[in-house]
Amino acid sequence: MNFLKKHYEKLILAVFLIVFIASLVIQLKVVEANRDIDVVIKIRDKAYKPVLPDQNEQKITEEATKDMIWVKSKRRNQNGVGEYTDFTQPLNVTFCPKCTSEPEALQHPALIRFDYLGEKACPYCGGALPKKVLVDIRTIDSDGDGIPDEMERRIGLNPCNPFDGLQDLDKDGFSTAYEITQDTNPNDPTSYPAPVLRLYVNKITKPIIGVKLIEARQLGARTWFLRVTFKKNDSWGKNQRIRLNDVIEVDGVSYVAKSVAKVSAPNGQGALPQLTLVQKDDEKNVLNLVENQEVYSKDVVADIKDISNNTINYNVKLNDMITILMSFPKYGTEGYRKEHKYKVTKIYSSIENKVDLKDLETGKVYTVGPEANFSIGPNRSTVRPRSGSRARRPSSRSRRMR
Numbered sequence: 153m154n155f156l157k158k159h160y161e162k163l164i165l166a167v168f169l170i171v172f173i174a175s176l177v178i179q180l181k182v183v184e185a186n187r188d189i190d191v192v193i194k195i196r197d198k199a200y201k202p203v204l205p206d207q208n209e210q211k212i213t214e215e216a217t218k219d220m221i222w223v224k225s226k227r228r229n230q231n232g233v234g235e236y237t238d239f240t241q242p243l244n245v246t247f248c249p250k251c252t253s254e255p256e257a258l259q260h261p262a263l264i265r266f267d268y269l270g271e272k273a274c275p276y277c278g279g280a281l282p283k284k285v286l287v288d289i290r291t292i293d294s295d296g297d298g299i300p301d302e303m304e305r306r307i308g309l310n311p312c313n314p315f316d317g318l319q320d321l322d323k324d325g326f327s328t329a330y331e332i333t334q335d336t337n338p339n340d341p342t343s344y345p346a347p348v349l350r351l352y353v354n355k356i357t358k359p360i361i362g363v364k365l366i367e368a369r370q371l372g373a374r375t376w377f378l379r380v381t382f383k384k385n386d387s388w389g390k391n392q393r394i395r396l397n398d399v400i401e402v403d404g405v406s407y408v409a410k411s412v413a414k415v416s417a418p419n420g421q422g423a424l425p426q427l428t429l430v431q432k433d434d435e436k437n438v439l440n441l442v443e444n445q446e447v448y449s450k451d452v453v454a455d456i457k458d459i460s461n462n463t464i465n466y467n468v469k470l471n472d473m474i475t476i477l478m479s480f481p482k483y484g485t486e487g488y489r490k491e492h493k494y495k496v497t498k499i500y501s502s503i504e505n506k507v508d509l510k511d512l513e514t515g516k517v518y519t520v521g522p523e524a525n526f527s528i529g530p531n532r533s534t535v536r537p538r539s540g541s542r543a544r545r546p547s548s549r550s551r552r553m554r
Contacts (some may be wrong), residue, residue, distance in 0.1 A: 164427055197444050215325065233259050237318065244266035245264065247264070248264050248277060248281065249279075250277050250279035251277050264276075264281070265312070267284075268285050269283060270285040290302050294311050295311060295313055296314055297316070297329060298317060298329050298332075298333070299317050299328070299332055304316075306316075307328070307338055308321070317332075322343075323341060324342075325347070325459075326344055331344070338355055341480045342483060343458070344416070344478065344509065344520065345433040346492070348474075349524075350460050350476075351458055351459075352456070352459060352523055353454055353455070353456055354465065354522075355454075355505065356455070356502040358452055359448070359450070359453050360383065360447070360449070361402060361403065361439060362382055362383040362387065362402055363381070363400065363402045363429075364444070364445070365380055365441035365442065365443050366391050366443070366444065367428075367445055368412055368425035376396065378394050380392055382402075396410070396411065396412070397409060402429070405437075406433070408428035409428075409523050410429065412426065412427050415518040425442050425443050427441040428440055451469045453469055454469075454499050456468065456507065459524040464512050468496050468507075469496065471495065471496060473495055474496070476491070476492045478490050494510060494511055496508070497510045502506055505522040528542060
């Protein structure tokens with residue numbers, strides 16, 4: 153018993169060694185027994201036919217590689233780039249339009265070398281080949297919106313959507329397509345065309361003076377009973393009695409009721425009373441009010457709107473000022489703010505419906521017509537004047553005419 157306690161580790165090791173030797177002997181016998189086994193693969197009997205190369209394809213290959221100059225192989229540089237062939241060379245090929253139109257040729261279309269176009273006849277049918285047309289992929293415009301596909305992908309548009317170019321990505325009031333034509337960045341609100349290009353002329357009119365003579369009745373040699381009405385918010389208000397030498401306000405200007413006289417009626421029948429108003433500070437400015445007739449201003453007024461926000465409009469006269477404020481408070485760390493001022497230098501007729509505006513910073517004169525230079529798409533309502541670009545109201549000199 154003491155022997156087992158003293159040498160039990162050695163006995164266990166001896167048992168494992170005996171088992172290992174026995175298993176090794178068994179494996180050697182199995183390998184020796186299977187050395188002479190023959191493997192037989194049976195193939196089903198089938199009538200195979202020899203396959204010959206397609207004569208048409210062989211002819212095409214020979215014709216396409218005729219007089220070909222192989223590019224000499226060179227070692228690649230350290231970056232793995234260099235002129236090498238790796239035993240292959242791509243061929244610029246196309247189809248012969250005449251060959252591919254024949255029904256029997258559809259299964260094996262006649263490929264011809266690209267340099268044959270416009271230079272040689274088709275080597276298979278002898279027909280004339282069209283001239284080569286090279287297309288610059290940088291100018292491809294799949295959706296026809298005027299923006300090349302390459303640029304649409306770069307600025308985040310869909311090259312297959314013809315309407316996404318009308319969007320205003322940077323909210324500066326200009327459509328993406330128009331900014332591209334003006335070489336400005338459609339993703340940068342501080343890169344924009346001249347803001348005056350957003351304007352268009354809605355109409356050109358001679359506004360109605362905001363006062364009308366309702367009644368003029370003579371009471372004595374120098375006494376008249378006078379009633380007038382004033383225009384407020386495009387509608388005539390209540391009648392008001394005045395006297396000669398009274399001072400009245402007409403469209404923000406003070407006039408003095410100077411005199412009353414009889415003038416011929418427009419239809420030539422009889423006479424009508426006419427009240428003469430003289431501007432208090434300028435006696436050369438005179439208004440003649442004929443009883444129950446509207447009087448039009450001598451000044452032509454242009455109604456100008458902003459396509460980025462049709463709630464903004466300017467009613468301006470000659471030499472008035474228009475100020476457009478481009479403001480982006482969230483741009484960068486300090487925001488962006490710049491005023492653009494334009495002076496009305498010419499107002500055309502109501503038929504032409506155009507106005508000339510001079511940029512006071514650059515001196516350039518822009519002709520604003522009845523149509524804007526571009527279109528804004530469905531997101532026009534998102535262009536908010538207070539958070540993005542906005543136009544200021546005209547100054548006191550360019551106040552709105554009512």
